[in-house]
Amino acid sequence: MKGSMGTNLFFWLGGIFVQDFEDFVFSQIERHVGKTGVINPRELLLDWAPRLQKGEANLNTLFSHLSTLFTPVLDVLPPESLLVPPLAKNSELYNLLSDLKKRGIPLWLMVDYPKEWVSQMATSSNLLRYFKPEKRIWFSGISGSKEISSLPGVLQDMAQLQLSDLLVIDPDIRRAMSFVRAGVQCIHFVNAAQTKRELVFRKLL
Amino acid sequence: MVKTEHWVVNTSGNFDVINLTSKVRSFVEQSNCQEGQVTLYFQHTTGAVIIAEHEVGILADLQDTLHKINSPDQFYHHHLRGVDQNGHAHIWSILVSSSASITVPVSGGELLLGALQDILLVDWQTDDKPRRLVVQVLGE
Numbered sequence: 001m002k003g004s005m006g007t008n009l010f011f012w013l014g015g016i017f018v019q020d021f022e023d024f025v026f027s028q029i030e031r032h033v034g035k036t037g038v039i040n041p042r043e044l045l046l047d048w049a050p051r052l053q054k055g056e057a058n059l060n061t062l063f064s065h066l067s068t069l070f071t072p073v074l075d076v077l078p079p080e081s082l083l084v085p086p087l088a089k090n091s092e093l094y095n096l097l098s099d100l101k102k103r104g105i106p107l108w109l110m111v112d113y114p115k116e117w118v119s120q121m122a123t124s125s126n127l128l129r130y131f132k133p134e135k136r137i138w139f140s141g142i143s144g145s146k147e148i149s150s151l152p153g154v155l156q157d158m159a160q161l162q163l164s165d166l167l168v169i170d171p172d173i174r175r176a177m178s179f180v181r182a183g184v185q186c187i188h189f190v191n192a193a194q195t196k197r198e199l200v201f202r203k204l205l
Numbered sequence: 206m207v208k209t210e211h212w213v214v215n216t217s218g219n220f221d222v223i224n225l226t227s228k229v230r231s232f233v234e235q236s237n238c239q240e241g242q243v244t245l246y247f248q249h250t251t252g253a254v255i256i257a258e259h260e261v262g263i264l265a266d267l268q269d270t271l272h273k274i275n276s277p278d279q280f281y282h283h284h285l286r287g288v289d290q291n292g293h294a295h296i297w298s299i300l301v302s303s304s305a306s307i308t309v310p311v312s313g314g315e316l317l318l319g320a321l322q323d324i325l326l327v328d329w330q331t332d333d334k335p336r337r338l339v340v341q342v343l344g345e
Binding site for chain 1 (some may be wrong): 219254
């Protein structure tokens with residue numbers, strides 16, 4: 001069964017409403033225990049977000065992993081504050097969502113974080129009132145260039161929409177390029193103002 | 206007056222794109238420069254600062270064009286040195302005409318960018334180390 005006709009907007013949760021997973025974890029570590037001194041710290045967390053999403057790991061195992069890398073973290077930082085990124089307090093972004101909702105444009109939220117994070121955020125914010133429950137999409141963890149190139153097809157299957165009906169708002173330029181190469185409209189998210197400019201340009205606002 | 210700042214920007218390399226427009230605009234506002242120009246200078250040889258419309262399709266087309274001219278997979282004499290494998294990034298940096306620096310006029314305290322112009326850092330390096338830029342406003 002096909003869904004709504006016309007443009008459907010898909011917002012990534014990470015990098016738009018919350019910090020990117022690795023950025024958040026390492027910003028917390030650096031804030032509490034100083035610079036890690038690791039040349040490429042992202043490699044230490046490679047694949048943890050997908051594993052969490054798939055249920056192959058949980059927050060406790062991730063924290064144990066971090067504690068082996070950064071022992072002082074355990075002494076100064078409780079796990080829950082380390083591992084749940086706060087929602088961005090960005091009124092401009094929420095005004096943009098309101099304007100789109102008033103226009104009747106279907107809004108979808110794409111998430112590749114653990115579901116428990118989103119549940120926690122839902123109880124403490126109004127983010128999810130813009131995205132109907134049936135219009136959220138959960139990804140089971142996609143990373144790496146090969147998997148990213150398959151993302152447009154995965155999204156199309158999950159949303160049950162034509163590629164021409166999709167417009168993705170993506171903070172990751174490599175993912176964004178994969179979408180346009182697959183024929184999906186995409187806006188590289190920088191901030192709400194720049195995104196609004198692009199939506200006006202495309203006559204959606 | 207002249208005001209100079211040294212910026213460090215974290216990118217993930219591999220054709221990462223960072224929009225610096227708001228940051229440059231804030232720098233000019235804080236400098237109190239009313240009439241003059243601002244220069245942004247990229248202190249590396251494997252990327253570029255460019256003025257372009259920040260539209261994903263254009264950036265994908267830029268990447269496709271550069272790949273057609275110099276594919277990252279082809280042979281590069283630069284690799285004989287054995288230090289790194291980023292010959293394509295060096296050549297792209299040289300080929301992009303405005304690679305090292307861009308200059309934007311300032312008037313009435315505002316950047317005179319066109320409506321669809323953005324200041325973008327495009328990083329072709331093959332790793333994600335921090336990149337250094339110099340930003341300098343000159344005027345009165």
